[in-house]
Amino acid sequence: MTFFYKNVYFEDTATIVGPYEKKGPLRKYFDKSYNDFYFGEDSFEKGEIKLVRDCLILILKKIGKKKEDVDLVLGGDLLNQITASTYGCYGVGNGFIGVYGACSSSVLEIIIAANFIEHQLIQNAICLVSSHNLTSEKQFRYPIEYGALRPNSATFTATGSACCFLSSSRMKVRVECATLGRIIDYRQDNPNDMGRVMAPAAIDTMKRHFQDTGRTPNDYDLIVTGDLGKYGVEIVKDYMLQVYQIDLSNNYHDCGVMLYDLEVQKEVKAGGSGPVCGPLVVYSYLFDLLKKKQYHRILFLATGALFSPQLIYQKEKINSICHAVSLEAVSC
C-alpha cells in the first residue's frame, strides 16, 4: 500500500547520541552527544527517558515553538510498554500516539503523521524514536555486565534519540510518498542474526514500492535500509537481483553500517540496530544532504523484527516488518 503526499514537509530534525555513536563517522552531523550511558540519571531506563526529553526540548528550540504549539507527538522505543516515549513525551503537544514497530517505528510514525497532515486534520507533528543499548541488552538479551559472547552476525543497539518535525508549511525537504509494510514470516529464528530475519521484509516492501510507484532504483539517489547490518545488506542485494532482477549495486546502503566505523569499532559486530539507528543517519547526515540538494530523492526503509524473548524460548519464529518513505528535496 503506497500513499502519495503533496503537503507534508520535513521542517527540522534533532538527534542526540550516546558514546559509541559519537565515535562513529557521522559524529559531526549530530546535534548533541553524551559520554556515558546514564545521561545524568541514576538508571539506564531513566537515562533513556532523559534522552527523549532532551530531544524534544532541542527540536522545540530549533523550530522556535512552544510545547503547546505542537499538534501531535508520536513516540516509539524498545522498552517494555514503550515507557521511554510515554514518560519522556509528557507535557508536549496536544495529542500523543505511542507507536511500536520495533526498529521500524520511525517510518511508521512518519506515515501516520503524514496522513494526518495531508488530510489537514493537524498542522504539524513531532515523530520521535529512541533506543538505548543497555536497556535493550537487559530486556532482550543478557544482563548488561554479563560477558555473553556475541557472534559476528549480531548487531549493536544504537543509543540515542532522534526526532523530526513534520508540518504543512513549505520547506526544503518533503515527504513524497510512503509504502506501508506487512508482517513477513520467513521462518527465521535466530535473534543473533537480525539482518537475516529482517531482510525478507525489506525485500518485500522495496519490491512493492517499486511496483506501486512504477519506479526503479535509479529514480533514487540513495536507498537506505534501517538496520540490516553488513550481512543483511548483501542478502537484500543478491535476492533482489537474482529473484526480481532489480540491481541495487549502485545506490543502496544501510544505516546500521553507516552509523559506525565497522573496521575500528569491532564491538558493534555486523552494525547498528534499534529504532533510532536509521533515523540517526537519515535525520542528520542524509537530511543535510537533501537540504543542500546534493541528493534529490532518497528512499528510507526502516526494518523491524517483531518478537519477544519469551516467544523465542517457546520456539516461535521471528516475524519482521518494513515501512518505506521517500523523501524529496524541493525548492521553497
Next chain:
Amino acid sequence: MKNTKYERIADFHKASEDRLKNAVIAFFSGGFLGALAEGMIEALCSWFSFSRTISSTIMIIFFIFLGSLCTALGFFDKLVEIFKCGLLIPITGFAHSMTSCSMDYRKEGPIYGIGSNMFKLAGSVILYGVLAAWFFGLIRYLLGGVG
C-alpha cells in the same frame, strides 16, 4: 514454509565464526585458571598446613570473590571477549552470572530487584547441578560404591 531460495542466498552471506580459534583460546585460558587454582590449593596446603578440603574451599571463595569483583568493576565482560569461555566455565563464570544479574536489577530494590533476579542465569545451573548430583549419587549407591 521456508523459502529455499532465500535460505540459499542467506546461507551464502552468512557471517563466519572462528570456532576453532575460540575453542583453543578457551582451552588454554580455562586450563591456566584451573592450574592457578590448583597451585593455590597446593600453596595453602604447604604454607599454612591446611587440609586439602579447607584449601579447596578457600580457593573457591577466592575465585568467586575475584569473579564478582571484576564484574562489579565492569571489566569481566571485556576479559571474556579476550579469553572466551575459559573464564565462563569455571566458578568465576558462575559468580559473574550472579553478580551481573544483581547489578542489573539493583535499582528495583533488594526484594523485587536483586532478590528475585539474582538467580536468573545461575538458577538453571543450581537446579540441574543438584539434580545431576542426586542422580549420579544414586548410580553410585546402586553400584555399591558408597562405603
